[in-house]
Amino acid sequence: MSTQTTLSPSDAVEQASGPGVQAKIVWRGPIIYLALGIISLVFFALLTPAQDTTRFIVAASRDFVTIAPFGVPSRTTALLVSLVALGLAVWATWLTAHRRKIPTWVTIAFGGLVLLAFLVWVMAGNVNALPLTVLLTGALALSVPLIFGSLAGLLCERSGIINIAIEGQLLAGAFLAVVVASVTGSPYAGMIAAPLAGALVGLLLVMFAVRYRIDQIIVGVVLNVLVIGLTNYLFSTILTQNPQTLNSPPRLPTLPIPVLSQIPVIGPVLFNHSLVIYLMYVVVAVLQVMVFRSRWGLRMRAVGEHPKAADTVGIKVNRTRVRNTVLGGAVAGLGGAALVAAGLAFTKELTSGKGYIALAAMILGRWSPKGALAAALLFGFADSLRQVLNNLGSPVPSQFLAMLPYLATIFAVAGLVGRVRAPASEGIPYVK
Structure with a gap:
């Protein structure tokens, strides 16, 4: 009589692959580091x-300590910074060869060093000084709509709904914010109204996706075209005829936080903004906790990963998807309000593709609020750098500077994301 031995799944995998078999080394990251280090x-x-x-300005008039503008030798500074960056690239290569994880701080430090070398090079010999505080403040302000848009996509996709309509939600929110603020004379009224427009677009998206089970990507694209066409029509026929009444929104007032706003560099960048930026801080922090540390977040992620299993334990799958998509649309609408927070009048296609960049930020951030924040800040910095360099006059052609935010999006998603796994059931209708 023969004896049959039953192997556990882990033993079976080890026996099939053989002892000592290790995962394949992925060299893409080190290659990118080395290439950028050599270019720098x-x-x-x-x-x-x-x-x-190269001259820099790092102080603002409200700071506790006044720091005078200073200059550094361009070639020497760029050389030292590039050599340090190249050293980090070599170390990252060594870590990869020994199958060790590259620390996050290495990536951040490497990117900062290459960026500093670029700034030193691009401003070398320029009679104007580069205002670092203005650059960083603009980066934060320009990234706020992207942050809200990426958080909207995260809320939808974590529950299983693909939200391509972020562009339309941002645009609808900006339109309603401008109109309501202009009519009432209160920028806060516009900021309250904007999420309603975004939520309406989100409701249309989820109703077609859940009730009629239409392809969610197609619905999202159609909604974007619909909102663009509708806002263009209303702008041409109504807003242009009554610009003083309907298209002259007041500016959201700046609310500097006492003491904190006067810290050199950090204060003007982080603590001297309007309410919508402070609200962004709160929303990112709350969602980071709620998505990964609460029952609500667990249920949302369960619906996006395995809706049938979620249904068997009593979670209403489609109801959860509807609520989260509408909530995501409201968050994106708030991003639309951030677009016009500076008192900007509404214009045709005001968003200029920011919804798609926000979608890329969500993917680059791996469907995490703090990751989406970091990715959106990267794209916002590219946009701010374009504006600052255009104003100061740089040797880089203006056409290339205009492409900076979009080039940053392409290279970041193609080169830095790597293999990411979206929620398993996103885009798949659930039928009980």
Whole structure:
């Protein structure tokens, strides 16, 4: 009589693959680091004229301590910074070869060093000084609509609904914010009304996706086209005829936080803004906790990963998807209000593709609020850098500067995301 031995799943995998088999090394990250380090060394350092100087401004008038503008030797500074960045790239390569994880701080430090080398190179010999505080403040302000849009996509996709309609939700929110603020004379009324427009677009998206089970990507694209067409029509026929009444929103007032706003560099960048930016801080922090540390977040993620299993334990799958998509639309509408918070009048296609960049930020952030925040800040910084360099006059052609935010989106998603796994059941209608 023969004896049959039953193997556990882990033993079976080990027996099939053989002892000592290790995961395949992925060299894409180190290759990108080394390539960027070499580019920084050659183009930003060695090709910079030795006699040039790069000047910086890091102080604001309200700071506790006044820091005078200063200059640094362009080639020497870029050379030192590039060599340190190249050293980090070599270390990242060594870690990868030894199958060790590259620390997050290495990636952040490497990116900051290459960016600093670029700034030194691009401003070398320029009579104007680069205002770092203005650059960073603009980066935060320009990233706020992207942050709200990426959080909207996260709320929808974590529950199983693909939200391509972020562009339309941002645009609808901006339109209603401008009209309501102009009519009432209160920017806060516009900020309250904007989420309603975004929520309405989200409701249309989820109703077609859940009730009629139409392809969610197609519905999202159609809704974007619908909102663009509708707002363009209303702008051409109503807003242009009554610009003083309907298209002259007041500016959201700046609310500097006492003491904190006067800290050099950090204060003006983080603590001297309007209410919508402070609200963004709160929304990111709350969602980071709620998505991963609450029953509500657990149920939402369960619906997006395995709706049938969620249904068997009593979770209303489609109801959860409807609620989260409407909530996501409201968050995106708030991002639309952030677009016009500076008192900007509404114009045709005001969003200019920011909804799609927000979608890329969500993917780059791996469907995490703090990850989406970091990715949106990257794209906002690229946009702010374009504006600052255009104003100061740089050797980089203006057409290339205009492409910076979109190039940053493409390279970040293609080169930095790697293999990411979206929620398993996103885009799949659930039929009980």
